[in-house]
Amino acid sequence: MALDGQYGVSAVALDSKCGGFASIGFVFPLAAGPLAVLRTVDAGRIVKNVCRNLQPCGGMPLDMTVHEIRARLAADKATVGTWLQLPSPDVAELMARAGYDWVAVDMEHGSFGRTGLPDVFRAIECGGAAPFARLGEASKTQIKAALEAGAQGLIFPMIESRVQLDRAIDLSVYPGQDTWRAAGETAPEYRGVGYCRANVFGKNFDEYRASRAPEIFLVAQIEHIRAVENLEAILAHPRLDAIMVGPYDLSGSMGLTGQFDHPDFKAAMARIAQGCAKAGARMGLHIVQPDPAELARQIAAGSRFIAYGIDSVFLWRAAERPNSGE
Template identity: 40%
Template sequence: MSIKLKLKSGQPVVGSWLNSASPIIAETMALTGFDFLTVDVEHSAVDLVQTQILFQAIRSGNPHCAPLVRLAGNTYAETKRFLDAGASGVIAPFINNADQARELLRAVKYPPQGMRGVGFCRANGYGMHLQQSVAVANDETFVCVQIEHMDAVRNINEILAVPGIDAVMIGPYDLSASIGITAQFDHPEMVAAVNTIGAACQRHGVAAGIHVVQPDVAEVVRRYREGYRFIAYSLDITMLMNACMNGLSEIHRQIPVK
C-alpha cells in the first residue's frame, strides 16, 4: 500500500532522512523496512544526479519504500526535475501562503490539473511507460508542505484548502526561530502554533507530520499518540554518529584507555 493510501486510512507512516550521498546507506536503510526515505537536497550537498542514484538504491533495497525528496526551494524547474528523476513525492519547505501551495501543485501535476512537462525520463521508464505513468502520476504523487514560519501558521487554513496536499510537516527549528524563541519547543507560543497546525490538519483531512531528529523511539511513540501520522525517524548521519558515539563510550567504559 502506498504512503498516500496508508495516511488516508489513518495508518502511521514511518520513514527517515538521507543527508549523505551514499547509495549503500540508502539501499541498506530501505532494506530495513522504512515506509519512505527522503533525500534532503535543502540541507545537504547532494545534487540531482546523486539524488537519482539514491532513488535507484532505495528501490533496489525495497521496491515498496517510497523515495521522496525534500526540495531546496519550490521552483517549477527544480520540482519537475526531481520528479522526473524518480521521486514518488516531494516535501516542500517554507510554504507560507496558499499561492505558494498552488504553485507547488502546478509544478507537481500534469495537465490539466497542473503544468508539469512531459518528457522521457526515469519516472516513465525513459519513455517506455510514458502514457501509463502520466495517467496515474497526478493521483499517486505524494505532496507534503512544510510549515516553518508564523506567516504559514496564520495562513494555515487557506494553505490546506488547496486541493492536492497530502501531509504537513512542521519545521520546529525554523518555526520557533520565526517566533523569536529558537529551539524553545515547550514555550507557550510554540505550543500554541503547533496546536493550531494540528487542528487545521484535522479540519482539512490532511496528515500531520513531524521529523524526530534524534533516534528516540519514545518520542516517536509520543508524537504518534499526539496525532502525528507522517513521521520521519532521525537521519542517516545522525544514526551513524549516535551508533559510533554510544559504542565507543561503552568500549571506553569497559576497556580503560590511558
C-alpha cells in the same frame, strides 16, 4: 554490457521495475577482431534471456507504494519514513531496508547533486521503500529534477501561503491532471513533459503519464509562524496529501530556535494540530533526534506523517567513541 578485449564480457541487466541493476557473473572468452564482436552479440542474447527470469533488485520488490501510504493515512494510521543527507546509494538502501515506509532525499540540507539522484532513488526502491524528495526550494528546476529522477513524493519546504502552495503543486502535475480546477480554468504553469528516468526515458511514457504521475504524493512543510497564520488556506488545497512541521525552522521564526518546550512553541504546535483536525488533514512532523518514546508520543497525539531521524544523525550517534575511562 562492457567488452573486455582481453578476457571477455562482463554484463549487467537493467531492472525494469526500479531502474536498478541486477549483477550477472558471466565471462565469455573472446577472439580478436570481428569474431570478438560477433561473440559479444551472442553473449548479449544469452544475458538477455537469463535476465528475463531474474527478480528485480535481487528479488527485493518495492514493498511500500504511494497508494498504500495514502491508504494508511485514510485509515488514520501513521506512516513513518526517514531522511537522507548523505549522497550514497548504499546508505539509501540500508535506510530503506530498515523498515521505513518512505525515505526522503534531503535536497535542501543534504549533499545531493542532480546526477546522483537516480541512483539514490533506485536504491531506496530496491530497499522496499517509496522514494521521496524534500526539495531545496519549491522551484520549477528542483521539482522537475526530483520527479524526472524518479521521486514518488515531494515535500515542499517553507510553504507560508496558499499562493506558494498553488504554484508548487501546479509545477508538479502534467497539463490536464489538475482535476481539482473548475471547468475551463487553467494553471499558469505546469510540469514540463519529456522523456526521463521516471518514464524509463520514454519506454513507459504513456503508462507513467497516465497512472504514476497523477499519484505523486505531495506534502507542505510548515516551517514559519506565517504558515501557521495561513494554515486554513494551505490545508484547503484538494491535492495536498499531508503537512509536515519543521520544528527547527518554525521555532527559529518565532525567535525560539530549538526551544521545543517553550510555551509559545507548544501553543503554535497545538494551533497546527487543531487546524488539521478541523480540516480533516494529516499532520506530520520531523523527529530529528531519533527517540522511540517520542515517536510513540507523537503518534498518540495524532501525528500521522512522520519523518524519523536522519541518516547522518543515526551515524554519528552510533559511531561516537565510548568513554573508556582513560
